Amino acid sequence: MDKRGYLAIGFLIILFTAGSGCISDEHTVVKVVPAGSLLLPLAEIEQEYEAIHPDIDIQIEGHGSIQAIRQVTDLHRPIDLIVVADESLIPDMMYREGPNGVNYTDWYTPFARNEMVLAFTNASAYADEITTKNWYSILSRDDVKVGFSNPTLDAAGYRALLVMMLAEEQLDVPGLFGSVIGESFNPDLIINKTDGDMTLELPVLLRPEGGSKVLIRDASMFLMSLLESGGIDYAFDYKSVAIGQGLRYVELQPEVNLGDEAYASVYDDAVVYLGFQRFATIGNKRTGLPVVYAATIPYDAPEREEAEKFLTFMLDAFAEGGTGYPAPL
């Protein structure tokens, strides 16, 4: 057989081998479950990582932070990396024994912080008037509609309530919480104040009265949609989300925005009790804390080594920052 004959046979062998699936194009899948407010930056980071590591498939599945952790602790799904918008949730929910007698995890890495802002559009009432100094008086006006996400479903929702509780106290505006939020419910939502501590107990069904100035939606994405369509004038959300959505926003004072570690002892004066315990594994008490993002790898992550590599890459990306990224620590 001549050289061309051997080449032809070689070509045919390669063709049949590839066709029968012996030469595989399968990727190693790394399953990442992040908080919803990280989806935008993580989509970018995933794309960059996969371009450098074509054999790796980073699969991202967003949830609320508590639901993200529950994928491991309650649903026992094989997850490689958990990334949440509240660092306290990892020790609270994962520093305990799983079915194999080993803790779900024993560590976490805090890597970014966020703060609550008021997002708005050019069409929002008083859009050209609102500033950090007067935001609370603008929100108090009868013709201004305010939105926040459902506190039972979304951390940004109970954080909106904590912001308004802190604002009444720290900015010394008696009755502020009632005029912006509390009086839109029947009965009114009322802050209980004792010795500098403030607690707010939500009813089982948190439904603003029809025609009131408050609207609640399940999560940030629905709230942002409502804001853009003019259904509300202002929405409480994270600063990175407002920037990521290209919305205008007004920053709030550091003593109320849950974004400054120096005010941690002020923030924890405010506590919200949700109307019912949505999850058997975590109670319904939510205390004011600085918004700090954190990541961990569950003890039984199927692709631990690859998850560690991606985590390192992700931490570098967040340290560098970008549009719609929470600020690095």
Next chain:
Amino acid sequence: MRNLLLILVIFACICAAGCISDPYAEIDWPLTLVGADGNEKVMTVSEIASLPSVNGNGYAVSTVGIKYGPYNITGVPLIELLNQVGGVHEGQTVHVSAADGYLWVFSYEQLLGEDLLCLDANLKEMKNPATMTPILMYAADGAPYPYDDGGPLRVATMTAEPDVITEGSLWVKWVDRIEIHG
């Protein structure tokens, strides 16, 4: 006459052999219903599937924008199901809990299809909301609802119109207990 008898015998043999069977009979998933007076009733999936059912469109979106569906879903309206334990009335709440430790609370109005949000295919709120019926779903696309998707019993919001997307937070998976409070 002899032919008719023969047909009946063959039919009886087929039934005895399990060729015509209840697809829900083998599902071991007791559902506990608790009335406002505290009385309990435990039902099997098969018993639930034998109640008068409704069928329509089911399409949900999670809080981070992941769409589930569209499905053709079958189940019993929650408000009808609760008649098994005395019914639910205005001012009462319905606590739906699941085997994974999850709990969600519905108002009476929501069981009537009110106070529910519906979205179009672009996830924008619909100005003229569709008619919605919260159901306890036991089948999707003609088959028993699978465990991996939250079955065999899952709350779903059914619509008569297609392509109406509803709030996924209400679609409680693995439902094993429903209580009337108040």
